[in-house]
Amino acid sequence: MGHTALEQDKGHLFRNRDLWKLLVPLVIEQFLASLMGIIDAMMVSNIGSAAISAVSLVDSINVLVIQAFSALAAGGTILCSQFIGSGDEKGAKRAAEQVVFLVAAVSVFITAFCLLFRTGLLRLVFGAVEPAIMEASETYFFYTSLSFPFIALYGAGSSILRAQADSKRPMFISVVSNCLNVGGNAVLIWGFHMGVAGAAVSTLVSRIFCALTVYAVLRRQDRKIVIRDYWKIRPTWALIRKVLSIGIPSGIENSMFQFGKLAIQSTVSTLGTVAIAAQAMTNILEGLSGVTAMGIGIGLMTVVGQCIGAGRRDEAVYYIKKLSLAAEAVVTVSCLVVFALTKPVTVLGGMEAESAAMCFTMMAVITVVKPLAWTMCFIPADGMRAAGDVRFTMVVSCVSMWLCRVSLSMFLCRVMGFGPMGVWIGMFADWTVRGIAFGLRFRSRKWLAAGVLVDRGNT
Numbered sequence: 001m002g003h004t005a006l007e008q009d010k011g012h013l014f015r016n017r018d019l020w021k022l023l024v025p026l027v028i029e030q031f032l033a034s035l036m037g038i039i040d041a042m043m044v045s046n047i048g049s050a051a052i053s054a055v056s057l058v059d060s061i062n063v064l065v066i067q068a069f070s071a072l073a074a075g076g077t078i079l080c081s082q083f084i085g086s087g088d089e090k091g092a093k094r095a096a097e098q099v100v101f102l103v104a105a106v107s108v109f110i111t112a113f114c115l116l117f118r119t120g121l122l123r124l125v126f127g128a129v130e131p132a133i134m135e136a137s138e139t140y141f142f143y144t145s146l147s148f149p150f151i152a153l154y155g156a157g158s159s160i161l162r163a164q165a166d167s168k169r170p171m172f173i174s175v176v177s178n179c180l181n182v183g184g185n186a187v188l189i190w191g192f193h194m195g196v197a198g199a200a201v202s203t204l205v206s207r208i209f210c211a212l213t214v215y216a217v218l219r220r221q222d223r224k225i226v227i228r229d230y231w232k233i234r235p236t237w238a239l240i241r242k243v244l245s246i247g248i249p250s251g252i253e254n255s256m257f258q259f260g261k262l263a264i265q266s267t268v269s270t271l272g273t274v275a276i277a278a279q280a281m282t283n284i285l286e287g288l289s290g291v292t293a294m295g296i297g298i299g300l301m302t303v304v305g306q307c308i309g310a311g312r313r314d315e316a317v318y319y320i321k322k323l324s325l326a327a328e329a330v331v332t333v334s335c336l337v338v339f340a341l342t343k344p345v346t347v348l349g350g351m352e353a354e355s356a357a358m359c360f361t362m363m364a365v366i367t368v369v370k371p372l373a374w375t376m377c378f379i380p381a382d383g384m385r386a387a388g389d390v391r392f393t394m395v396v397s398c399v400s401m402w403l404c405r406v407s408l409s410m411f412l413c414r415v416m417g418f419g420p421m422g423v424w425i426g427m428f429a430d431w432t433v434r435g436i437a438f439g440l441r442f443r444s445r446k447w448l449a450a451g452v453l454v455d456r457g458n459t
Contacts, residue, residue, distance in 0.1 A: 085309025
């Protein structure tokens with residue numbers, strides 16, 4: 001970015017070249033991370049259905065925790081972006097330090113809780129699953145719980161870099177980390193025959209690498225936001241409250257979303273190992289088909305945040321429209337590509353024939369429906385959150401998710417006998433309802449009245 005106010009007044013706050021320099025690394029990072037997730041799943045699935053079922057079940061909890069960290073990091077991204085847009089780099093640095101302090105404290109507490117109560121928590125959430133799955137789940141959850149502080153700190157650090165429109169370095173760190181994870185899986189699973197423990201240990205090591213590397217970058221003096229002397233950071237409650245004003249509603253939204261997934265997962269877990277394995281692989285493939293567009297949404301938060309901080313509301317509207325169209329194109333292409341890869345992935349993953357056929361059928365339906373409903377459900381909401389309109393998106397998302405994704409899915413699976421396909425019908429309904437609500441909110445421009453989080457012009 002780096003434009004002066006005079007230069008910015010001559011055109012848009014973000015030139016096209018600057019915009020794509022921000023977005024392309026985010027898209028690549030999200031895609032490669034999901035691709036590595038598929039490779040991970042293929043490696044684990046070769047251990048057996050119990051192993052991939054255990055990883056899928058535990059990851060339902062892990063994602064819930066990681067989403068809470070991501071919500072805090074998103075609050076930091078938006079606050080730092082608005083400070084930078086307003087020209088207050090000192091304020092951006094102070095905000096960044098508070099984000100690091102907050103996620104460190106929260107993540108250590110959650111790790112301690114999960115380690116102490118992991119067996120009871122797994123049994124409470126998943127009930128009476130097969131003994132082999134529960135044993136593998138306990139092992140996997142132990143090691144991944146140890147990684148929570150590192151993935152939380154990495155998320156905060158990478159968000160601080162992205163607030164400065166630097167998405168290239170987080171991309172490189174993520175790529176190297178994912179390669180370490182896959183390489184570690186190969187060595188520990190196949191070389192040392194450690195099973196799910198090998199997959200978990202390689203995840204832990206890769207997340208430690210991420211955290212150490214991103215904070216080494218943030219120590220460099222050539223950045224707008226420099227963070228060092230971590231032990232000297234003390235809480236500044238006014239800034240923490242601003243981070244939480246975004247992070248808590250977003251965290252509630254993400255947490256309710258993941259609790260809903262856990263409720264659905266509990267339903268799927270009663271359908272047998274074949275259905276669990278099919279649903280696990282379908283979740284991974286569906287995530288891959290949307291993850292590149294999610295990268296655009298992440299970048300949109302930085303763009304809109306800086307526009308709002310600079311007082312350029314019309315440009316915030318412009319960029320939400322522009323990047324929603326870009327996301328729609330990306331989702332459509334991604335769905336087609338992932339569908340073409342579905343059969344090869346299930347074969348290479350060593351899935352049982354019945355699970356593979358079930359996965360293929362679900363992916364065929366997803367490929368048709370997702371381009372029609374997904375973009376309006378997610379991308380405009382990211383832009384509105386960056387403007388501070390987090391309560392509306394939280395309420396709509398929670399209500400729609402519990403009515404459609406959870407209640408409808410459970411009814412279709414348990415009462416109507418739809419099997420795992422009932423989960424996706426509920427999800428399609430959720431996407432549609434949220435997309436309509438967010439589209440109407442965006443057109444009303446009421447989200448612009450949420451107000452900026454920082455005072456413009458402070459130095």
